[in-house]
Amino acid sequence: MALNKLTATTVAKLNQVGMYGDGGGLWLQIKNGGKSWIFRFMLNGKARSMGLGSVDVCTLAEARAKAHEYRKIIAQGIDPIEQKEEQVRRNMLLAAKSITFTDCAMQYIETQRSGWKNAKHASQWTNTIEKYAMPVFGNLSVSDIDLSLVLRVLEPIWNTKNETASRLRGRIEAILDWATVRGYRQGNNPARWKGHLDVILPSPDKVQNTEHHPALPYRDMAKFMAALRQRKGISSLALHFTILTAARSGEVRGAEWSEIDLESKIWTIPANRMKAGKEHRVPLSSQVCDLLNSIPKFENSNYIFPSVKGDKLSDVTLLAVLRRMEHKDITVHGFRSTFKDWAAETTSFPREVIEHALAHQLKDKAEAAYQRGDLLVKRSKLMQAWSDYCELTV
Numbered sequence: 144m145a146l147n148k149l150t151a152t153t154v155a156k157l158n159q160v161g162m163y164g165d166g167g168g169l170w171l172q173i174k175n176g177g178k179s180w181i182f183r184f185m186l187n188g189k190a191r192s193m194g195l196g197s198v199d200v201c202t203l204a205e206a207r208a209k210a211h212e213y214r215k216i217i218a219q220g221i222d223p224i225e226q227k228e229e230q231v232r233r234n235m236l237l238a239a240k241s242i243t244f245t246d247c248a249m250q251y252i253e254t255q256r257s258g259w260k261n262a263k264h265a266s267q268w269t270n271t272i273e274k275y276a277m278p279v280f281g282n283l284s285v286s287d288i289d290l291s292l293v294l295r296v297l298e299p300i301w302n303t304k305n306e307t308a309s310r311l312r313g314r315i316e317a318i319l320d321w322a323t324v325r326g327y328r329q330g331n332n333p334a335r336w337k338g339h340l341d342v343i344l345p346s347p348d349k350v351q352n353t354e355h356h357p358a359l360p361y362r363d364m365a366k367f368m369a370a371l372r373q374r375k376g377i378s379s380l381a382l383h384f385t386i387l388t389a390a391r392s393g394e395v396r397g398a399e400w401s402e403i404d405l406e407s408k409i410w411t412i413p414a415n416r417m418k419a420g421k422e423h424r425v426p427l428s429s430q431v432c433d434l435l436n437s438i439p440k441f442e443n444s445n446y447i448f449p450s451v452k453g454d455k456l457s458d459v460t461l462l463a464v465l466r467r468m469e470h471k472d473i474t475v476h477g478f479r480s481t482f483k484d485w486a487a488e489t490t491s492f493p494r495e496v497i498e499h500a501l502a503h504q505l506k507d508k509a510e511a512a513y514q515r516g517d518l519l520v521k522r523s524k525l526m527q528a529w530s531d532y533c534e535l536t537v
Contacts, residue, residue: 167207254321293340380438396446430533
């Protein structure tokens with residue numbers, strides 16, 4: 144079998160369409176003005192050919208070296224084309240399995256986004272994963288995430304921020320489950336709770352959670368509210384309303400006039416806007432009704448507290464009011480804690496009435512089973528007392 148029939152000079156000069164053999168199955172193919180290398184061979188009675196690359200990227204010497212290696216493979220009864228395809232598949236599989244935890248987290252959040260109740264849910268997922276998990280193993284292959292890495296994320300905050308840590312654990316578990324189903328990892332989920340982390344970490348029910356939203360002491364409420372009443376603008380009114388109803392910021396920012404019954408003094412928040420997914424009635428004090436009567440209804444919006452464009456206020460708008468009032472150490476959500484502290488320490492209202500006012504689910508399942516109503520009459524008295532306390536003159 145004659146080899147090396149071509150020379151580098153010949154390859155450079157040839158330009159007529161055709162096939163030019165170098166020997167040993169190596170051919171120079173010229174067509175459409177382009178030159179490339181083809182390796183032809185017979186295996187198991189079948190004629191096969193495979194491309195080795197263009198002349199621009201593969202020299203004559205390199206093409207001969209490739210052809211030489213393929214002839215040795217063929218001598219072993221192995222098809223070099225199938226071997227090459229198998230290597231490509233292995234490389235693709237390796238690349239797929241080397242996908243990072245961060246990549247999986249972002250893909251999971253994106254696929255779930257349409258099923259979550261609001262955009263804030265997606266941002267909460269993203270924020271907790273970015274803050275706690277990604278610094279530890281975000282850039283690692285998701286297939287390498289094990290128990291020790293999960294504990295490195297959870298243990299530092301398990302006892303001090305247990306609510307956040309518990310949610311974070313569940314989110315990591317969901318992401319790793321998704322990655323397993325997609326074929327990016329194998330084996331048990333190191334973030335699962337039952338029969339696994341529950342034998343290492345204390346139960347959330349037994350952890351003294353010290354995570355609090357910075358709140359204003361209730362003794363300072365009258366002074367604060369007096370200052371708030373002096374401020375103009377829809378966001379200040381929204382904050383005023385939020386404090387007197389002890390509602391969550393998102394519930395207030397999404398409030399619509401159709402939810403308000405001023406005659407009955409009730410604000411009915413639909414289930415799809417409540418954290419617990421259950422309709423919630425909020426009794427309105429006389430001060431809240433006066434506030435609502437002072438607010439003009441905008442033609443281009445159904446919201447009670449719309450933005451300039453008629454959309455829902457952003458989640459930072461109410462916080463911005465606090466910052467302009469130079470209260471940098473408290474949060475909007477913290478006023479719910481202020482309300483709870485005031486009610487527990489200065490009034491005789493039962494605990495379940497206070498919890499209902501905050502739209503909290505009773506932790507005692509037996510107690511919750513017997514508590515069928517929403518205690519609206521008692522809550523009306525509680526909320527009026529809260530408004531009277533907040534609106535004291537100073």
